[in-house]
Structures are given as C-alpha cells and as structure tokens.
Amino acid sequence: MDHSTFRDFSKAMADYIAEYLENIRDRRVLPSVQPGYLRPLIPNAAPETAEQWTDVMKDIERVIMPGVTHWHSPRFHAYYPTANSYPAIVADMLSDAIACIGFTWIASPACTELEDVMLDWLGKLLGLPKEFLACSGGKGGGVIQGSASEATLVALLGAKSKIMTEEKEKRSYADDYEIVKKLVAYTSGELALTILMEEQAHSSVQRAGLLGGVQFRMVPVDDKHRMQGAALKAAIKKDREAGLIPFYVVATLGTTSSCAFDNLAEIGPVCQEEKVWLHVDAAYAGSAFICPEYRYLMEGVEYADSFNFNPHKWLLVTFDCSAMWLKDPSWIVNAFNVDPLYLKHDLQGSVPDYRHWQIPLGRRFRSLKIWFVLRLYGAENLRAHIRKHISLAHEFEQMVVADSRFELAADVIMALVCFRLKGSNEDNELLLKMINGNGRIHLVPSKIGTTYFLRMAVCSRYTESQDIQESWKEVQAMADRLQAEKAKGN
Amino acid sequence: MDHSTFRDFSKAMADYIAEYLENIRDRRVLPSVQPGYLRPLIPNAAPETAEQWTDVMKDIERVIMPGVTHWHSPRFHAYYPTANSYPAIVADMLSDAIACIGFTWIASPACTELEDVMLDWLGKLLGLPKEFLACSGGKGGGVIQGSASEATLVALLGAKSKIMTEEKEKRSYADDYEIVKKLVAYTSGELALTILMEEQAHSSVQRAGLLGGVQFRMVPVDDKHRMQGAALKAAIKKDREAGLIPFYVVATLGTTSSCAFDNLAEIGPVCQEEKVWLHVDAAYAGSAFICPEYRYLMEGVEYADSFNFNPHKWLLVTFDCSAMWLKDPSWIVNAFNVDPLYLKHDLQGSVPDYRHWQIPLGRRFRSLKIWFVLRLYGAENLRAHIRKHISLAHEFEQMVVADSRFELAADVIMALVCFRLKGSNEDNELLLKMINGNGRIHLVPSKIGTTYFLRMAVCSRYTESQDIQESWKEVQAMADRLQAEKAKGN
Numbered sequence: 012m013d014h015s016t017f018r019d020f021s022k023a024m025a026d027y028i029a030e031y032l033e034n035i036r037d038r039r040v041l042p043s044v045q046p047g048y049l050r051p052l053i054p055n056a057a058p059e060t061a062e063q064w065t066d067v068m069k070d071i072e073r074v075i076m077p078g079v080t081h082w083h084s085p086r087f088h089a090y091y092p093t094a095n096s097y098p099a100i101v102a103d104m105l106s107d108a109i110a111c112i113g114f115t116w117i118a119s120p121a122c123t124e125l126e127d128v129m130l131d132w133l134g135k136l137l138g139l140p141k142e143f144l145a146c147s148g149g150k151g152g153g154v155i156q157g158s159a160s161e162a163t164l165v166a167l168l169g170a171k172s173k174i175m176t177e178e179k180e181k182r183s184y185a186d187d188y189e190i191v192k193k194l195v196a197y198t199s200g201e202l203a204l205t206i207l208m209e210e211q212a213h214s215s216v217q218r219a220g221l222l223g224g225v226q227f228r229m230v231p232v233d234d235k236h237r238m239q240g241a242a243l244k245a246a247i248k249k250d251r252e253a254g255l256i257p258f259y260v261v262a263t264l265g266t267t268s269s270c271a272f273d274n275l276a277e278i279g280p281v282c283q284e285e286k287v288w289l290h291v292d293a294a295y296a297g298s299a300f301i302c303p304e305y306r307y308l309m310e311g312v313e314y315a316d317s318f319n320f321n322p323h324k325w326l327l328v329t330f331d332c333s334a335m336w337l338k339d340p341s342w343i344v345n346a347f348n349v350d351p352l353y354l355k356h357d358l359q360g361s362v363p364d365y366r367h368w369q370i371p372l373g374r375r376f377r378s379l380k381i382w383f384v385l386r387l388y389g390a391e392n393l394r395a396h397i398r399k400h401i402s403l404a405h406e407f408e409q410m411v412v413a414d415s416r417f418e419l420a421a422d423v424i425m426a427l428v429c430f431r432l433k434g435s436n437e438d439n440e441l442l443l444k445m446i447n448g449n450g451r452i453h454l455v456p457s458k459i460g461t462t463y464f465l466r467m468a469v470c471s472r473y474t475e476s477q478d479i480q481e482s483w484k485e486v487q488a489m490a491d492r493l494q495a496e497k498a499k500g501n
Numbered sequence: 502m503d504h505s506t507f508r509d510f511s512k513a514m515a516d517y518i519a520e521y522l523e524n525i526r527d528r529r530v531l532p533s534v535q536p537g538y539l540r541p542l543i544p545n546a547a548p549e550t551a552e553q554w555t556d557v558m559k560d561i562e563r564v565i566m567p568g569v570t571h572w573h574s575p576r577f578h579a580y581y582p583t584a585n586s587y588p589a590i591v592a593d594m595l596s597d598a599i600a601c602i603g604f605t606w607i608a609s610p611a612c613t614e615l616e617d618v619m620l621d622w623l624g625k626l627l628g629l630p631k632e633f634l635a636c637s638g639g640k641g642g643g644v645i646q647g648s649a650s651e652a653t654l655v656a657l658l659g660a661k662s663k664i665m666t667e668e669k670e671k672r673s674y675a676d677d678y679e680i681v682k683k684l685v686a687y688t689s690g691e692l693a694l695t696i697l698m699e700e701q702a703h704s705s706v707q708r709a710g711l712l713g714g715v716q717f718r719m720v721p722v723d724d725k726h727r728m729q730g731a732a733l734k735a736a737i738k739k740d741r742e743a744g745l746i747p748f749y750v751v752a753t754l755g756t757t758s759s760c761a762f763d764n765l766a767e768i769g770p771v772c773q774e775e776k777v778w779l780h781v782d783a784a785y786a787g788s789a790f791i792c793p794e795y796r797y798l799m800e801g802v803e804y805a806d807s808f809n810f811n812p813h814k815w816l817l818v819t820f821d822c823s824a825m826w827l828k829d830p831s832w833i834v835n836a837f838n839v840d841p842l843y844l845k846h847d848l849q850g851s852v853p854d855y856r857h858w859q860i861p862l863g864r865r866f867r868s869l870k871i872w873f874v875l876r877l878y879g880a881e882n883l884r885a886h887i888r889k890h891i892s893l894a895h896e897f898e899q900m901v902v903a904d905s906r907f908e909l910a911a912d913v914i915m916a917l918v919c920f921r922l923k924g925s926n927e928d929n930e931l932l933l934k935m936i937n938g939n940g941r942i943h944l945v946p947s948k949i950g951t952t953y954f955l956r957m958a959v960c961s962r963y964t965e966s967q968d969i970q971e972s973w974k975e976v977q978a979m980a981d982r983l984q985a986e987k988a989k990g991n
Contacts, residue, residue, distance in 0.1 A: 012588055014519040017591070020587065021515040022511075022515060024591050028511075029508055044610050046614075047852065048614065049610070049615060057625070057626055057876070058875070059880050059881055060882075061877055062879065064877060067877060071595065074615075075615070075869075079601065079609055079611050079612075082601045093602050095597070097502040097507035100511065100597045101511050101514050104590060104593070105518065107590045108518040108521060109521075110584065110820065111570055111583070112583050117531075119572070120536070120538065120539070120568035121567070125539060128539060132546055133547075135546050136546075146545065157861050158861035158862060160860065160862050164860070188678045188682035192676060224681065329600055330600065352953075370651065371647050372649075373820060386547070386551075388551055458842045463842075
C-alpha cells in the first residue's frame with residue numbers, strides 16, 4: 012500500500028469511526044449471533060493476491076459489527092469501563108507509525124523518557140506519595156504494564172526476590188524450594204477454603220499466585236467485603252506459628268465484584284510491622300483519586316511498596332495502559348535482569364531500561380496515549396468525567412431504592428451499583444437472563460458469599476442521565492415480565 | 502474532543518505519518534540525545550485545562566522525534582525487524598475505536614472468532630500440521646499473545662501442569678514442591694554453566710524459567726550453534742539418572758544472536774520418546790515459512806506441542822501480535838482457569854474463552870491487524886517481502902566476503918548477516934562504537950562463545966539494494982578510520 016492510498020484509507024477509517032461512535036446509541040448493545048457465526052462469512056484461507064481497501068471497509072459492517080459487543084454504548088453496564096477516546100486513538104496511530112520497541116533506553120530514548128515523565132504526571136494527579144515518583148530523585152518510579160494482572164505478578168516476583176534474599180541471609184536452606192514452599196501471600200476474600208469464584212479480589216490475583224508458584228491466603232472480610240487490619244494480622248500470626256513465611260499482601264481498592272475497598276489505613280501499618288511487601292491494586296477505582304474528595308479511600312498508601320491502577324479503564328487512555336509505581340524497583344530489576352549482549356548499551360544505568368520492569372521483552376510506545384489524553388482533556392475535564400459517572404451511579408441507586416421490589420447489594424462508592432430483586436438467587440438469575448437476552452442493555456452478575464446480584468457499571472463516556480433512566484426502565488420492564496410469567500406459572 | 506475535531510486531528514496525523522515514513526531515509530537513524538533530554542522540554546505536571554490538538558502536533562517534532570531511534574529507516578539494522586505497515590495502522594484505529602476487551606466470547610464474539618479464523622489462515626500460510634489448526638476439528642488451535650516471551654512462559658506453564666498431573670498419578674509426593682524442584686527444562690545454549698549472556702536462545706527463555714520457578718538446562722550446541730538430538734538426549738539421560746524430571750524443551754528456529762536453527766528433525770523424536778513437551782520458538786524466522794523453500798528449516802514441527810512466531814516482527818503486522826498454536830490447549834486452559842462469576846456466560850465451552858490461554862486477563866481486538874494485512878498485501882506480496890529481505894542480506898554477505906579484512910561469524914540463512922573484522926574482539930567493539938556514534942546506520946553486537954561480532958539485520962520494508970550498499974560503505978569507512986587511528990597510535 013503506497014502513501015497516498017494510506018491517506019485515503021485512514022481518512023475513510025476516521026470517518027467510519029466517528030460515524031460509529033456518534034451513532035453507537037442506536038446499536039443493540041449485545042449481539043445476537045451464535046458461536047461460530049463468523050467463520051462462514053469469510054474465505055477459509057488468506058487471499059493469494061492483494062484486495063482493495065474499499066472491500067475491506069465494506070466487510071466491517073458485514074462480518075465484524077454483527078458480532079461486536081458495544082462496550083462504548085451508553086447502555087453497556089457490564090464489567091468495568093474500558094477506555095475509548097479520540098486523543099488516545101490518534102496517539103496510537105503515531106505509536107504504530109514510529110513502531111519502536113522500547114526495551115532499552117537506546118532502542119528509542121523518547122519511548123523510555125516520555126513514559127518516565129508521564130508516570131510522574133499521573134502520580135501527581137492522583138496525589139501519590141513522592142517516594143513513588145521519579146522526579147523526587149529517590150529510587151522510586153513508574154512503568155506502564157499491559158494489565159493489572161501483570162502488575163500484580165510483577166510485584167509478587169519483586170516481593171519473592173526480596174524475601175528469598177532476606178531469608179538466605181537469616182539462615183541456611185537446602186535449596187530455594189525449601190523457602191518457596193513456605194511463602195504465603197494474602198488478599199481479601201472469604202475464608203481460606205472458599206472456592207475461587209467467591210473471592211473478593213479480582214481473579215487475576217489468584218492467577219499471579221499460580222504463576223508465581225506460591226500459596227495465596229484469602230483473608231476473611233468484614234460485612235462490607237473489606238479486608239481489615241486485625242483479620243490480616245491474625246492470618247499472618249497463624250501462618251508464622253505454623254512455620255510459614257508471610258511475604259506479600261495485595262490490598263484491593265475497588266474490587267471487581269462489588270467495588271469494595273480494603274482498609275488500607277489499617278493494612279498498611281500491619282504490613283510495615285510484619286515486614287511484608289504491600290501491593291495496592293486500584294485497577295478501576297484508582298482513576299477516581301484524581302479527584303481529591305475520593306483520596307480518603309487510599310489513606311495508608313504511603314505504606315505501599317507498589318501501587319497500580321489502569322488508566323485504560325476509567326481515565327480515557329485506550330487499552331493497554333496499566334500504570335504501576337514502585338518505591339524500590341531494584342528488587343524487580345534484579346529478579347528480571349537477564350541481559351544478553353545485543354541488548355547492552357553504553358548508557359545503561361542512568362535511565363530505566365524498562366525491559367527489567369516487566370514480563371515481556373518487547374514494549375510499544377504507550378506513553379504517547381497518556382500524553383495526548385492528559386493534554387487534550389486537561390485535568391479538570393478528566394475530573395468532570397469521573398464525577399459525572401459517579402453521579403450517574405447515584406442516580407441509578409436512587410431509582411433502585413425507590414422501587415420496593417429491589418435492594419442494594421453493596422454501598423455505591425464509585426460508578427458501580429450492585430443490586431438485586433429481593434428474594435431468591437434464581438429470580439435474579441432469570442432477571443439477568445431476560446435483560447441480556449433482550450440485548451438493549453448489558454449487565455453481568457456477581458456473588459458475595461451466597462448472595463447473587465446484578466452489577467450496573469457506568470462505562471461509556473457517552474452515558475447521560477437519560478440513558479441511565481432508560482437502563483433502569485429496561486430493568487423494571489424485565490422485572491415486570493418476570494413477575495407476570497411467575498404469576499402465570501403458578 | 503468532539504467528532505469533527507477528531508476527524509481533523511486524525512487526518513492531520515495520517516498526513517504526518519505518511520510524511521514521516523516517506524522521508525524516513527533522511528533522518529539520522531540513531532538519535533544523539535543524552536539520557537534525561539526530554540524532561541526539561543515539557544512541563545512537570547499535566548495541564549489543568551485542555552490544550553489544542555495543533556499544539557500537541559507541533560510538539561512531536563520538538564519533543565519526541567529528537568529522541569526516536571528510527572526502526573523503520575532503511576539503514577536500521579539492529580536487533581530484528583519490528584513490523585510497520587499501513588494496513589496494520591488502520592486496523593489498529595478500528596480496534597481502538599471498537600475498544601472491546603475480548604476476555605470471553607460474549608464480551609465480543611467477533612474478537613474471539615476472527616482471532617480463531619485468522620490463526621487458521623496464518624497456520625495454513627506457514628504450512629503448519631493440521632493438528633494445530635482449529636478448522637481441522639481436533640483439539641488444536643491458535644491464539645495471539647503479546648510477545649514470544651509470553652508464549653514461552655504460557656507453554657512452560659502448560660507443560661508444568663501436564664507433568665504435575667502425570668507425576669501425581671505415578672507416585673505420591675509430600676507436596677507439589679517435591680515435584681517442582683525436580684523439574685528440568687531445556688534449551689539450546691553453551692554448557693550448562695555458561696553465563697547467561699552467552700546462551701544462544703533468546704533471553705526471554707531464561708526469564709520464563711525464572712517466572713515459572715523451574716530449572717533451565719542449556720544443552721551444548723554444535724559448531725553452528727544448533728541444538729542437536731544427541732546432545733539433548735544425553736542431557737535428559739543424565740538428569741534422569743540424577744533423579745530429576747525432564748519436562749519441557751524449547752527449540753529455537755532462528756536465534757536472536759546469530760539466527761541459528763536448532764535441529765528440530767532430531768529434537769522432535771527425542772522429545773516424543775522422552776515424553777517431554779516440545780515448544781518451538783520461531784519468533785523471527787517463522788514468517789519465512791510462508792515461502793515453501795524455507796520450510797525445510799522446520800522439519801520435525803509435527804512433533805511439537807506448541808509453536809510460536811511473531812507476525813509483529815517480519816510479517817508486517819504491528820506490535821503486539823505473537824501467534825501461538827497448541828495441539829492440546831486444555832493443559833493451559835486448566836492451569837489458568839480461575840473463573841469468577843462475572844466472567845461466566847451461557848455459551849462457555851463451544852468456543853474458546855481466550856482469557857484461559859494467556860497470562861493477562863484483558864486483550865485487545867488484535868486479529869483485525871492480521872486480517873487487514875493478509876488481505877491488503879495478499880500472500881504473494883508477503884512472500885516477496887520475505888524473499889527480498891533475504892536476498893538483500895546475501896548481497897551484504899557478498900560484500901563482506903569480498904573485503905579481505907572481514908569474515909562471516911555465522912551462516913546467512915535468513916535476513917541477518919553476522920560478521921566481524923578479522924582480529925580481536927576489541928577492534929570489533931571499537932568499530933561498532935564508531936558506526937553507532939556516527940548514527941548513519943545502526944547495528945548491535947552479539948557474542949558466541951568468546952567471539953564478538955556485529956549483526957546486520959535487514960529490517961525496514963523500505964530497504965533497497967542501494968541502502969544495503971551504503972550501509973556497507975559506512976562499515977568500510979569506519980573500518981578505514983579505525984585502521985588509520987590504530988596506525989597513528991602505533
């Protein structure tokens with residue numbers, strides 16, 4: 012494809028995208044296709060000769076769109092938001108065109124340096140302690156990871172590398188496995204024996220344990236599904252008495268299940284006393300800390316060794332962009348440092364070589380997206396975006412409360428409303444099936460303990476008060492239908 | 502930013518990109534900035550109010566470009582190529598606009614289904630055995646990973662989960678750690694005690710061992726730096742005799758250091774006899790298998806359990822897009838399956854839920870890039886692209902051979918030429934320093950055993966015969982200068 016064809020093609024795509032997003036409200040949120048719908052729509056092998064871009068453009072509506080779940084529809088309320096913004100799309104075009112792989116400083120200095128500074132910009136916006144910021148001149152600094160799962164895993168490996176070093180200094184072990192088998196990590200959750208799907212923290216925390224090869228302990232939570240200091244303290248004490256080695260705590264600020272906040276102000280001092288690595292996972296809710304009025308929820312963050320949130324969720328920077336800060340990256344850098352000659356360069360040491368801060372070797376120029384979004388929105392508009400979503404959630408909350416058939420399943424703190432029909436889990440499962448089957452709005456369920464509920468997350472930057480009202484009307488209409496069918500059945 | 506501003510902004514960016522790539526030959530390949538150059542060029546915090554996009558556009562040349570290493574300059578010859586193509590850039594725009602997170606089928610059916618079919622298209626183009634293809638109706642299938650490092654790690658975890666299951670069936674162990682500490686993985690390399698930077702396989706293989714918590718054994722290589730069947734067999738035998746459990750072999754087709762190919766035709770049967778998981782890492786060279794004349798290099802691939810190559814290296818699909826196939830994904834799916842309620846859906850089981858095939862939970866709609874690139878180039882143009890690069894490498898090879906001061910350090914098989922000044926490593930280190938210091942071309946070094954050499958990879962899709970000749974002239978000019986300086990010094 013030559014330059015002038017690219018100009019035509021990319022401009023046609025820009026028009027298509029603007030058209031798609033401008034009119035996304037008109038599309039059914041959830042597609043009605045069945046598994047396997049796509050394969051028959053396209054050839055079974057790549058073409059031998061080049062096709063025209065205009066033919067590819069035509070296939071977007073024919074092949075792709077029928078199978079798209081429209082995450083940016085104002086009535087998509089499933090999971091959590093994922094970002095979509097014009098500045099980020101354009102930044103990604105530039106990133107794709109420069110297409111450098113920023114594994115070392117010399118491999119593209121701008122890629123490393125803009126990331127270093129953008130993580131400072133973000134950290135300042137959130138009000139993170141200066142120990143996390145590169146500009147403070149200490150050891151701390153930030154890095155972009157692909158996802159919160161990776162950040163949790165990277166922090167776990169740092170904590171593991173630290174405890175292994177410390178234990179070996181303390182006493183002699185036959186081999187590393189003698190230490191590894193005693194290591195215990197902690198996260199919020201039901202009792203230790205609770206099955207995985209009922210745990211409170213995001214499922215990626217479990218996965219990190221699996222990958223890192225250490226045991227994970229679910230710390231019992233309080234009635235608001237939050238880990239408290241005393242419960243953590245007790246769990247650690249019990250494990251130490253059993254000869255185990257507590258080394259890593261993941262505190263979650265805004266769980267996926269119900270957006271519960273672990274009590275960081277209590278957990279922090281416990282971790283400090285017990286000398287265990289504290290990682291704070293604020294994947295979704297972290298974006299809200301750009302608004303000073305929500306920072307009380309991260310009180311105690313000064314005790315954390317690592318902190319992570321996803322601008323690609325709620326801060327309008329497209330996936331993937333998971334921001335992570337470390338007070339002392341050397342534990343991770345040393346654990347990951349496998350340095351072949353072809354990656355060495357003369358200026359090592361004076362700037363971060365980010366390949367040692369992450370699991371993959373390769374990395375894109377992702378900080379461009381942060382730069383474009385922060386400049387083209389400005390902090391005040393980003394704060395307005397967060398506040399609007401939270402306010403829309405409270406609007407929905409009030410409608411739930413006003414309908415006596417329904418109840419809330421958790422406090423509404425951010426832009427997530429957990430609610431349910433008073434009554435059986437089965438009724439709520441049926442209700443959800445009817446709502447999603449209709450496809451006008453999209454919700455997913457969750458469960459805390461034995462209580463099944465529906466989650467209404469405000470996700471799209473196009474969501475307005477009227478959308479929230481229509482979404483609620485749809486819930487009510489399906490509840491009416493459910494009750495009518497049950498009445499008929501009886 | 503409203504829709505019409507986006508149209509203006511993205512079109513201006515398309516023009517900038519076309520201009521940048523059209524004239525990339527005129528830019529100095531390697532920047533001359535010093536570490537820390539960028540921070541003083543921009544404010545130390547995000548702006549409070551929104552800026553104009555035109556101001557952001559202006560800052561690209563002022564802030565970013567001075568620090569960019571131009572990977573797509575026709576005279577960039579470092580590392581390996583990373584892809585850059587117009588169809589992929591436009592596909593990414595669409596992916597960013599749809600901005601779905603495809604962790605389950607229902608989260609966006611098109612995202613999962615196009616990936617499933619595109620991995621079949623790619624697998625067919627490469628001539629992979631049908632057991633790897635979803636369309637064959639067996640268990641096999643493909644998935645897009647972020648990088649070859651991740652693919653190696655994912656395969657290791659699958660192999661680990663398989664061997665743990667098998668060992669527990671065979672005899673009883675006190676705990677999992679009793680098994681884990683006996684596990685041994687193998688890859689090509691110098692003797693087991695060789696320091697890490699001298700190993701042949703890509704450094705990501707080491708890292709996977711670190712993350713997966715198992716020992717990695719370097720299998721001694723032959724004089725062409727290839728793992729042979731007998732050496733692997735001997736290493737496995739020795740470990741079994743010591744009571745260890747061999748479970749995973751990574752065969753590399755096209756090492757980063759010198760593009761050596763392990764002898765898969767021999768290694769395959771050894772792995773089958775020894776019942777160890779065989780993972781083939783063809784990150785760079787795999788793209789060449791779209792040309793039938795290079796498939797002899799993957800003879801024995803039918804014995805592999807998993808296979809990986811990076812379309813984002815040499816097949817014009819922008820980063821990140823690492824294609825991985827598994828004959829039996831269930832080992833990985835079962836190892837990774839941590840399934841909270843909010844990710845469950847009614848249609849589970851009939852189609853892949855790719856979150857179980859990878860380390861992160863989130864994933865972008867990356868198959869669009871493969872679809873656009875394969876259709877808009879067509880197989881014949883992609884083959885022409887590969888053949889041209891290899892032919893340019895041979896052109897460079899001939900010039901090296903014709904200059905009696907130089908020698909080749911490895912066979913030229915793909916588009917990489919490993920060469921050196923006859924004489925000391927120190928002279929070659931000086932030569933490289935002068936070449937990169939001049940910044941007109943960019944090379945990185947490597948080392949095999951104690952021999953230091955320079956690597957000239959053909960990377961850019963803009964590279965022509967004339968560029969290769971100029972790159973060689975630059976090497977010669979620096980060699981002349983080195984000799985003159987040495988003569989003066991004496």
